[in-house]
Amino acid sequence: MNSPAKASKTRDIDIQGTRLTEALTETWKTPPGIWGALTTVDHKIIGRRYIFTAFIFLALGGVLAALMRIQLAQPEARLLGADRYNQIFTMHGANMMFLFAVPVMEAVAVYLVPLMVGTRNIAFPRLNAFSYWIYLAGGALLWIAFALDMGPDVGWFAYVPLSGPQYAAGKRADIWAQMITFTEVSALAVAVEMVVTIFKQRAPGMTLDRIPVFVWAMLVTSFLIIMAMPAIMVASTSLILDRLVGTHFFNPAEGGDVLLWQHLFWFFGHPEVYIIFLPAAGMVSTMMEPFARRPAFGYLGLVMALIATGILAFGLWVHHMFVTGLPRLGESFFTASSMAIAIPAGVQIFCWLATLWDGKPVFKTPLLFIIGFFVTFVIGGLTGVMVASVPFDTQVHDTYFVVAHFHYVLVGGAVFPLLGAIHYWFPKLTGRMMSETLGQWSFWLIITGFNATFFPMHILGLEGMPRRIYTYQPDLPWHALNLFASLSSIVLTAGFLLYFINVIRSARAGEVASDNPWDAPTLEWATTSPPPSYNFAMIPVVTSLHPLWDSRDALLVADGLRTDRRELVVTSLNTAEPQAREASPRNSIWPLLTAIATSIMLIWSIFTPWAVVWGSIPIAVALIGWFWPKGTPEDEA
Amino acid sequence: MRERIVLHLGELPLHGMGMQSTTWWGTLAFMLIEGTGFALAIAVYLYLMSLATTWPINAPPPDLLPGTLVTLILLVSLVPNILISRWAAQQDLRKVRIALVFMSIFGITPLIVRIFEFPALRISWDTNAYGSAIWLLLGLHTTHIITDLADTLVLAALMFTSHGQNRRRFGDVQDNAMYWNFVVVAWLPIYGCIYWLARL
Amino acid sequence: SNWQSALDVHGTSAISLKHLILLIVAVCSLVWMLVMVGLIWALWHRREGRPTPPQAGRERHMTIAVTGAVIVTVVIIGTFTVISFFATRGLSVAGQDDLTIRVRGLQWWWGLEYIGPDPALRFETANEIHIPVGRNVRLKLEGLDVIHSFWVPSLAGKQDLIPGRSNELVIRAEKAGVYRGQCAEYCGMQHAHMALLVIAESQENFDRWANAERNAAAQPVEEEAAAGMQTFLTKPCAACHTIRGTIAAGTTGPDLTHVGSRRTIAAGLFETTRGSLAAWIADPQTIKPGNNMPMVPLTPDELRAVSAYMASLK
């Protein structure tokens, strides 16, 4: 394993060239083989793993979507029964939101943010490893339960009383609630790492106004996670308590309340959609620069828009509850606040358009996905503004109109930028370029397939088709549009399939990438593709928002760090003045063991409350193992 | 890419204390998460209260004695807690060790009194929503005392080993003390809700 | 036919909602087109040669353009907010409604009770609401098990039926006709099959219908139906269903006093015919899996008799 060279306190000043990189490699490397894979705390390895897993869940969720589309292509189809269909749409929604969309954004950030801020590893790398394992366990729990016909069937927001003790027999609703716990724990862990990495580990000189917009987006997103996820933890815990030990939080007969669930869920659920969207917006801002060949117009406006969206996000939750009979005047307030989101969204759109206008666009696949994002997301955003109107929403709430709205914003607003981002950062992730030809083909298939699948759903909703129905009768006029949507989803699926093929082929045999193939201005492109385990041989020093554009001849760096100890620089919060040469933990098996102990406790507690008592003991043991000093150079202070 | 050295970091300390340290910010972030959790649990209580025609629902208000006792113990514990933080900043290992023993005791006593606090609520969690809400509040806070106590105990053991004489560990002691302050401060609104709102 | 559509509207609320919807959609479509024009222009008009660094003059033009666009955005959403507010106020026409119906949502059918000032005039029915054209009808919405949502798009927007809470919705049909509605809140296994019909008719027809509904069930005249009645009353059926005028007084299932006169059975699943009744009674779980009516074992003769009896309950 790691051999801590205790005696020699080597500095990077003393050695140069290959000897320096060899020494750093020795200190920072992840040993090959299974042990290395299980113990690594390298944010790049974990980030890649995270992204890969999230895409597996996208594919699985997509297969469920295909099943739903086949079922709905014909009235009274018999492919899926009511029970199976209900499990499938719940699985599709829960999987896409909790196992794909939120984690994938964090995954990309886990990989990129430390590189973009010019540090050597994420803050709390072991927590990062733990968070991945917990996420994997939560995903496995959900899908194994589904395979055993125990998949949740209560919808992705699991309204009570349908999910309560009286109407949801068996363990299906508990699986949903506990899967939430897993994914929330992992999301919260990553959020804390993000905040601290961005606050304290930025390269010297990276003042607040020199932070790349994607990093800003992740900072705001992380605060959204920190403030919003506790709500769903309180909600799912109360639900489990109602189901397991007979509390009455949601039981109106004993003083509980059904709408309490909805308030708690959406107090989380609305910010959740911006947890998905803001990183995507950050990706667009960041990718815009190399492809428009100029700095993004209106940096301050873009950052302020992110922050404003983050704050407003907490004042909108009631717009999911417009037909529950809350007081009308109160509801109007939520109409106003929901519509107000159009302002920061508009600021971003207009700034991007200005950037493109003044720039010299390079029509490569990532830019195509950004254009696709414009076309689609604006439709989704505008339908969002429509449903934000209370009277409008009374007609379209819980219909396919809303299904269309949220796929336009989720797929058009978040998945399209993500696909562009993967294409863009692929050389950094793997050292190889993705195929441009396949990339363009997949783009055209996806954008046509997507719009043809989901646009008709607006009309279906207005024509009275409710969502979450496993079939419909032939005398209703919905057949033609449903058939059309289902056929179009074949095109969409083909596009995704082609994209995946491109990824797999390019990872194996793509053109080898240079350090900075797109001539991009941010720090992740200053190191090799893929980066070494220690990211940067010397910590970069930043003097502008676009370090690689503004100093083209050489990268400004700092020296003085030790090579025998995992060392990185801690800087001050707003001006990024260097403060300490902080240690970064070594590889460890304890995060995995802690994750296993935690998973056992959480799954066991579906069956008996005592699991919390007995299951906590191994967790405590594992945590002590995790934190107990091991006498490595990293303990020095 | 070629590199040009423009800054020397060799003189920086190997570990920053307080706001310079990443663990300090990490602790703060976790406090923000849990603080939001407490706030929401209190919001649940107030929400159910606003819907009920009478409050408490079909139960007498909780017995004041054990809860008030816990409050007093927690408040008194702030004194050694602030001291321990100061001594840790001065890196005075002997004093820190003694204070950690005290803080362990200050972690255990409220837990013992709390055993009597649950029956003093005078209602079970499965009687009605009022019962559920106050058991949730009390349970949530109790888990925080337990986790911080476990942390304190492990830290106390650690400081008595050879690992103790280390700036990094003194930082851990400071962070632990900060977290205990949070556990105490978070209790006050909960105490107000459980014991005094039910008496209005 | 579009008998369940927010675009084919015949109710006072639905008509004004449709105007609002069309207006907002039109403005938003225009906004989208403007953004697309901006996008195409931005991509089209690229200067030749190497990219030039940002220039103060162009930056100022861009700032002005972006600010202007944001101001337009503010004006549009401000207008939307205001018209939404007034549209909502316009809908809540409580007025002096003399017809009030309790609508109870159950997994997966609708229980209806016509209530009024005179208790003697009250009566119960299920899954089919009759209303007089041109009059406000007040619906008191109650969820008895889980949350359901009452939605007849051609007449009005939807409103949830929530256990432990009571909601209200006022509907008014402007034109006689049959309007279909469907539960809009996911309520479990058979959420897809929880439809209802609203039949708007002239005041005379409505009164005639209401008077007939108020009556107890007619005694069967045919022999087969009489035998069916016997079977019904001796088998478990009576434990769940009410047939006024007999000893059957169960409340788990829909009131069957006049089931034969309703257009559909099992919450919109089938048209009411002797055949469909027989099919339903013979095996409700295959036809509507998971619903709360069990299969009651009957001999073929009993089945024929019971369905004859059901069909005779006009």
Ligand code: HEA
């Ligand atoms: C990435 C995810 C995402 C995003 C970004 C959004 C963005 C928005 N959403 Fe959406 N929403 C969802 C995901 C998302 N939503 C999901 C998943 C659901 C359903 C959950 C469920 O029920 O299962 C939902 C449901 C939902 C509802 C509830 C509907 C219902 O259940 O009946 C509402 C109601 O107000 C709403 C509103 C909005 C608004 C106002 C925005 C705004 O942020 C949009 C702002 C953007 C623009 C407006 C476009 C760009 C702006 C301009 C070009 C400027 C010019 C604009 C104007 C002049 C108006 N959303």
Ligand code: HEA
């Ligand atoms: C980010 C989130 C996300 C994404 C990406 C999608 C993607 C898709 N969704 Fe989803 N959807 C939701 C989030 C999402 N959805 C949510 C939250 C709900 C609400 C659930 C609820 O009501 O509870 C919902 C509900 C929902 C419904 C409504 C169900 C109902 O109410 O009854 C429908 C119906 O058409 C649908 C369809 C689709 C389709 C066709 C896609 C397509 O875009 C999918 C395209 C992708 C693929 C087809 C994958 C392609 C890959 C392969 C085929 C892989 C081959 C395998 C390997 C290489 C391993 N979705």
Ligand code: CUA
């Ligand atoms: Cu009742 Cu859906």
Ligand SMILES: [Cu+2]
């Ligand atoms: Cu929302």
